[in-house]
Amino acid sequence: MLLAIDLALIIEKLSLISVVVMASMLIAMYTTFAERKVAAVLQDRPGPNRAGPMGILQPLADGLKLFFKEEIIPSFSSKFLFILGPGLAMLTALMTSAVIPWGNEVRMFDRTVSLQIADINIGILYVFGVVSLGVYGIMIGSWASNNKFSLLGGLRAASQIISYELAMGLSLIALLMVTGTLSLKEMVEQQQAGYWNIIKQPLGFFIFLICAFAECNRTPFDLPEAENELIGGYHTEYSSMKLGFYLFAEYINMFVSSVIMATLFFGGYDIPFLDETKYNGNLMALFGVMMLMIKVCFFIFLFMWVRWTIPRFRYDQLMYLGWRILIPLALFNMLLTGGVILYFHK
Amino acid sequence: MQALTNRLKLVDRKPMSLLERLYIPAIIKGMLITFSHIFKKNPTISYPEKKRAFSPVFRGLQILNRDEEGRENCTACGLCAVACPAEAITMEAAERQPGEEHLYREEKYAARYEINMLRCIFCGLCEEACPKDAIYLSETFTPADYQRKQFIYNKQDLLIPHPKEDPDAYKEALGNRAVKKELPLN
Numbered sequence: 001m002l003l004a005i006d007l008a009l010i011i012e013k014l015s016l017i018s019v020v021v022m023a024s025m026l027i028a029m030y031t032t033f034a035e036r037k038v039a040a041v042l043q044d045r046p047g048p049n050r051a052g053p054m055g056i057l058q059p060l061a062d063g064l065k066l067f068f069k070e071e072i073i074p075s076f077s078s079k080f081l082f083i084l085g086p087g088l089a090m091l092t093a094l095m096t097s098a099v100i101p102w103g104n105e106v107r108m109f110d111r112t113v114s115l116q117i118a119d120i121n122i123g124i125l126y127v128f129g130v131v132s133l134g135v136y137g138i139m140i141g142s143w144a145s146n147n148k149f150s151l152l153g154g155l156r157a158a159s160q161i162i163s164y165e166l167a168m169g170l171s172l173i174a175l176l177m178v179t180g181t182l183s184l185k186e187m188v189e190q191q192q193a194g195y196w197n198i199i200k201q202p203l204g205f206f207i208f209l210i211c212a213f214a215e216c217n218r219t220p221f222d223l224p225e226a227e228n229e230l231i232g233g234y235h236t237e238y239s240s241m242k243l244g245f246y247l248f249a250e251y252i253n254m255f256v257s258s259v260i261m262a263t264l265f266f267g268g269y270d271i272p273f274l275d276e277t278k279y280n281g282n283l284m285a286l287f288g289v290m291m292l293m294i295k296v297c298f299f300i301f302l303f304m305w306v307r308w309t310i311p312r313f314r315y316d317q318l319m320y321l322g323w324r325i326l327i328p329l330a331l332f333n334m335l336l337t338g339g340v341i342l343y344f345h346k
Numbered sequence: 347m348q349a350l351t352n353r354l355k356l357v358d359r360k361p362m363s364l365l366e367r368l369y370i371p372a373i374i375k376g377m378l379i380t381f382s383h384i385f386k387k388n389p390t391i392s393y394p395e396k397k398r399a400f401s402p403v404f405r406g407l408q409i410l411n412r413d414e415e416g417r418e419n420c421t422a423c424g425l426c427a428v429a430c431p432a433e434a435i436t437m438e439a440a441e442r443q444p445g446e447e448h449l450y451r452e453e454k455y456a457a458r459y460e461i462n463m464l465r466c467i468f469c470g471l472c473e474e475a476c477p478k479d480a481i482y483l484s485e486t487f488t489p490a491d492y493q494r495k496q497f498i499y500n501k502q503d504l505l506i507p508h509p510k511e512d513p514d515a516y517k518e519a520l521g522n523r524a525v526k527k528e529l530p531l532n
Contacts, residue, residue: 042380044388309380310373 008111016117020097028251029059031300035251038304066244074237078144085141086238086245092134093252099123100259101185103269103289106282115285116185123184124172127260128165131215134253135161138224141246142234153233156315157224160214163322164221168211170330171204174337175264188268196272198265203333205265207326212257214322217250219307223315258299259292266295405468405483408461408499409506409519413451416508419480422456429475434465451478461504463488463497484519 033048033055040047048055073082103115120126135158142154178200179187191197198205214221225233232238235246262268269288313321365371391398400406411419422439440457442450449455473482491497507515 041388042383044383044386046388046390046392049392305377305380309377 012111012113013117016113016115017098020102020117021094024094024097024252024255025248027255028248029063031251031255032062032247033059034300035304035307038301039308042305042308063244066241069240071240071242072237074145074147076146077237078146081140081144082237083242085137085144086242086249087137088140089134089137089249090245090252092130092137093249093256095130096127096253096256097259099126099184100256100263101188101268102292104281104285106285108282114185115289119183119185122182124176124182124187124260124264128169128172131253132161132165134249137246137249138234141238145234145237147237149230149232149236150234153224153226153230153236156230157217157234160217160221160223160318160322163319164211164214164326167207167322167326167330168215170327170334171207171211172264174204174330174334175201175208177334177337177341184263184268188263188270191267192270196265196267196270201265201333201337203329204337205261207330207333208261208265210321210326212261213303213306214318216253216257216303218254218303220310220313221318222312223318226312254300254303255296258296258303261299262292262295268292400485404485405470405473406487407463407484408466408472408481408504409484410459410501410504411480411482412506412509412516414509415448416510417447417449417451418455418505419451419478420456420459421452421454421478421480422459423454423477425475425477426472426481429471430466431469431471432465432467434462434467435472436460456501459501459504461499463499464494 036058037047037055048058051057051061073079098117099120101114101116101119106113106115138157139154142150142157145151175197176182178197179190181187181190187197213219217224223229223233225235227233230236235243238246269285269292271284271287271291413419422437424437424439427433427435427437436458437456437460438458439454442453442455468483470483476482488497506519509516
């Protein structure tokens with residue numbers, strides 16, 4: 001029957017969705033903490049260490065603070081869009097995690113549970129589509145604020161994300177030429193069997209990494225919220241938990257782009273130098289998820305490490321880098337990949 | 347032209363080479379520098395738990411001294427108030443009554459002795475002016491407070507703990523700065 005509803009499947013997927021959403025929220029929370037700690041360590045100071053042992057409860061205190069702050073909606077703003085902005089930013093940030101394969105299949109209650117919410121065959125295109133929508137949250141919020149600084153921040157965000165998405169897409173095309181599939185799950189399986197894609201596409205990864213920094217509005221590309229130029233950029237007028245949503249969405253984006261980089265170029269949940277098929281499935285799946293998290297942690301650390309090292313670009317430098325360096329470089333990478341594939345597969 | 351110091355550095359205005367224009371070596375160099383800071387010792391002193399040692403010449407909160415038997419040294423002569431450039435010290439003198447010999451060292455004492463800590467500049471001139479070794483600046487500083495009037499320290503706030511009743515606190519408050527002078531007895 002075509003319309004037969006598989007209740008067990010619905011329960012399975014719903015629980016998986018809630019676990020993934022909860023986990024990305026929790027990780028985003030502790031990423032804010034990690035950011036402060038990493039910043040502190042790189043600057044020879046201890047960082048937050050008062051709330052709980054080693055300051056481990058700091059994110060809770062921060063969240064509580066944001067909830068208790070006064071909620072201000074400026075009288076000159078368009079109210080509906082002002083509220084919609086942060087919600088949209090958060091929604092798109094959370095939606096990207098739907099196609100990410102978190103681990104191998106698990107046998108549970110006589111069912112084979114795939115640790116992926118949806119294995120759609122255009123997985124990476126879906127991610128691109130949703131990430132592109134993310135800029136609407138910023139644009140709508142900044143426009144609705146009716147504030148010059150916010151608008152400037154929103155304009156910067158829009159043009160920056162559009163510019164860098166091009167180079168990102170072009171660098172991905174070269175990767176897709178190598179893998180021959182758009183499904184993230186299949187990509188991981190290919191990397192499990194063979195080599196990681198980083199070996200085949202080092203230049204592609206490099207371009208992708210730079211573009212990921214730009215897409216997440218992270219330093220050195222944090223022009224949309226440049227504190228010292230635009231006060232707070234697109235979230236100047238925001239306060240309380242609506243500001244929290246924007247900041248949170250940024251950290252979730254950072255987490256998701258780290259996962260995607262790990263999945264595309266570093267074998268996802270693949271454990272290097274180990275044949276997973278030889279061992280117990282469930283245990284291996286667990287180790288796989290842990291391995292993915294280790295890779296993600298490295299990338300998140302990289303994001304922070306770069307933030308506390310490299311100063312912000314000037315706006316014309318940003319555009320120059322995006323349009324006149326990264327896009328030609330990505331095109332060249334595409335040409336090179338195509339040539340190599342043609343040469344070896346003739 | 348003769349340079350005044352040898353710190354003159356000529357600015358290199360050569361156009362950047364290809365390697366320099368790539369910026370990547372410079373970025374990697376910078377990131378290694380920040381990474382190396384992970385292994386550096388951080389110089390922070392977690393304040394309330396750990397306190398930094400002050401230098402021997404540090405001048406902090408004033409303390410009114412007592413002698414070995416716990417009698418107040420101050421005779422309310424007013425020299426400290428006169429010496430004070432910030433006019434932070436006020437006092438009222440009183441005469442020692444019979445039976446109060448264990449409280450005050452001499453016939454005259456300060457009934458009221460106040461220092462306005464918001465005015466005080468911790469110059470230490472009161473300590474230098476005092477002929478009776480009654481006031482000196484300790485190695486602690488004025489704690490923060492919520493109200494301005496709390497900063498007017500009276501005699502109870504300033505007096506050193508009794509050397510007989512609370513010898514440990516007395517020793518701690520005395521610190522290294524209390525100079526034991528031979529007091530001229532009259």
